[in-house]
Amino acid sequence: AYYYMEPSRTFSEFLLLPNLSTKDCTPANVDLKTPIVKFKRGEEPDISLNIPFASAVMQSVSDHNMAVALARSGGIAFIFGSQPIEEQAAMVRKAKSYKAGFVVSRSNLTPSHTLKDVLDLKEETGHSTVAVTDDGTPKGKLVGIVTSRDYRISRDSLDKPVHEFMTPFSSLIYGNSGISLPEANDLIWEHKLNCLPIVDSQQNLDFLVFRKDYDAHKENPQELLDINKSYIVGAGINTKDYEERVPALVEAGVDVLVIDSSDGFSEWQRDTLQYVKSNFNVKIGAGNIVDREGFLYLVESGADFIKVGVGGGSICITREQKGIGRGQASALIEVVEARNKYFEETGIYIPICSDGGIVHDYHITLALAMGADFVMMGRYFARFDESPTRKLKVGNNFVKEFWGEGSNRARNWQRYDTGGKQGLVFEEGVDSYVPYAGGLQENLDKTNSKIKSTMCNCGAKTIEELQRKARITIVSATSIIEGGAHDVILKESNLSGE
Numbered sequence: 001a002y003y004y005m006e007p008s009r010t011f012s013e014f015l016l017l018p019n020l021s022t023k024d025c026t027p028a029n030v031d032l033k034t035p036i037v038k039f040k041r042g043e044e045p046d047i048s049l050n051i052p053f054a055s056a057v058m059q060s061v062s063d064h065n066m067a068v069a070l071a072r073s074g075g076i077a078f079i080f081g082s083q084p085i086e087e088q089a090a091m092v093r094k095a096k097s098y099k100a101g102f103v104v105s106r107s108n109l110t111p112s113h114t115l116k117d118v119l120d121l122k123e124e125t126g127h128s129t130v131a132v133t134d135d136g137t138p139k140g141k142l143v144g145i146v147t148s149r150d151y152r153i154s155r156d157s158l159d160k161p162v163h164e165f166m167t168p169f170s171s172l173i174y175g176n177s178g179i180s181l182p183e184a185n186d187l188i189w190e191h192k193l194n195c196l197p198i199v200d201s202q203q204n205l206d207f208l209v210f211r212k213d214y215d216a217h218k219e220n221p222q223e224l225l226d227i228n229k230s231y232i233v234g235a236g237i238n239t240k241d242y243e244e245r246v247p248a249l250v251e252a253g254v255d256v257l258v259i260d261s262s263d264g265f266s267e268w269q270r271d272t273l274q275y276v277k278s279n280f281n282v283k284i285g286a287g288n289i290v291d292r293e294g295f296l297y298l299v300e301s302g303a304d305f306i307k308v309g310v311g312g313g314s315i316c317i318t319r320e321q322k323g324i325g326r327g328q329a330s331a332l333i334e335v336v337e338a339r340n341k342y343f344e345e346t347g348i349y350i351p352i353c354s355d356g357g358i359v360h361d362y363h364i365t366l367a368l369a370m371g372a373d374f375v376m377m378g379r380y381f382a383r384f385d386e387s388p389t390r391k392l393k394v395g396n397n398f399v400k401e402f403w404g405e406g407s408n409r410a411r412n413w414q415r416y417d418t419g420g421k422q423g424l425v426f427e428e429g430v431d432s433y434v435p436y437a438g439g440l441q442e443n444l445d446k447t448n449s450k451i452k453s454t455m456c457n458c459g460a461k462t463i464e465e466l467q468r469k470a471r472i473t474i475v476s477a478t479s480i481i482e483g484g485a486h487d488v489i490l491k492e493s494n495l496s497g498e
């Protein structure tokens, strides 16, 4: 046997050292844009994300709702593959039918309509956001919008009037303001509005353009009127039924695939990559691997990005069951080194996704600093309203259900298949609860603020700069204790929540 004499390490064993923070290095100037598919030196990647987050390929995490919510925030969800092909393709189709950044508001909805009316309309039109006017006509005054994250669906809330779920637009420019788009842009900045309405030639309110999207088209605001962008949607596949699954997903409009496996260093993955690359023009990531050899094997087989991590997932018991895996930080450090060398030698940059084992928000920053281009998370996203599982009350706390793909509940045997009997012989994952944490956007905002703030401490305004400049130290067990509140008597208010 070959021995690695260095222990394999986890994120909690590292800290970042501050660098000089320059005055222009403020959170507002930090850009979290990141590539997710390979590209040549000097060129732009075909797909990049505005925030470095992907949600896990899991039944309890990534369905079409998560795909839309996360894509709207700038990340990507990989819709779970442990379901019949047609059902997965239908989820992709649904997520792709949502349009980014605007709504069609000929809804005839007034604040007294019920939430069910809104849901029916959203289903019918495929739009993620519905506008409400004061008299139910498109020419009426716009009084609010209802978006997926404004309401919490329960059986009881369906009959409630929609005004209880609306975001009011008291300060919005109403209806046909008769102003040009550039003038409207000035107004929304001046009055700190979130969006502006656009009216068509019949004076009907047509679109709401959110400021984020408007910014992207500042130079040529007229572009906003023919624009019709759908969200970037990912999906997981396996190495068994890819000849049937991939065509269905591509037909449904998927942007990027990932081969989902607990051990991706296999000839099964090579065959899958080669099949997809020779038959389709769709991006595909592969993994999971934990070392240089696994990285090179999958890259040479055609992967567009590589996923790193074996056994570190919060619900994963692979290491206990089979004694296989590697501390997530050590795995990432070695694979990043191989990636950087590959880039130097070939001029081809392969993005790396660090998958599993993120417990604290600072682990994300560490993963990025160590060279990951984005992280994949299960537990993190499972806690939110947008994940597909039930919210329950256990004791005095609200929780959401969260189960591993290798648990008896998911029975995703393809993910753990090593070519033997087709079926799950023993479990590699658990069925669990995670604390309920509210809506995705509010939590992502907080996490992003922490990442940006740390990046400023490190003097980095982009992820690439962070990777170049980061100085990382191993921490001793005693200095970990020093890092928390210590030697004080905590007041009760400190004991709840993070």
Ligand code: MZP
Binding pocket: 056, 057, 058, 311, 312, 313, 314, 315, 316, 317, 318, 355, 356, 357, 358, 376, 377, 378, 379, 380, 403, 404, 405, 406, 407, 428, 429, 430
């Ligand atoms: P985490 O973010 O919850 O720590 O980890 C999520 C990752 O755990 C997934 O992206 C996947 O790679 C892995 N996973 C999913 N199911 C299992 C299992 O049942 C698992 N063992 O390890």
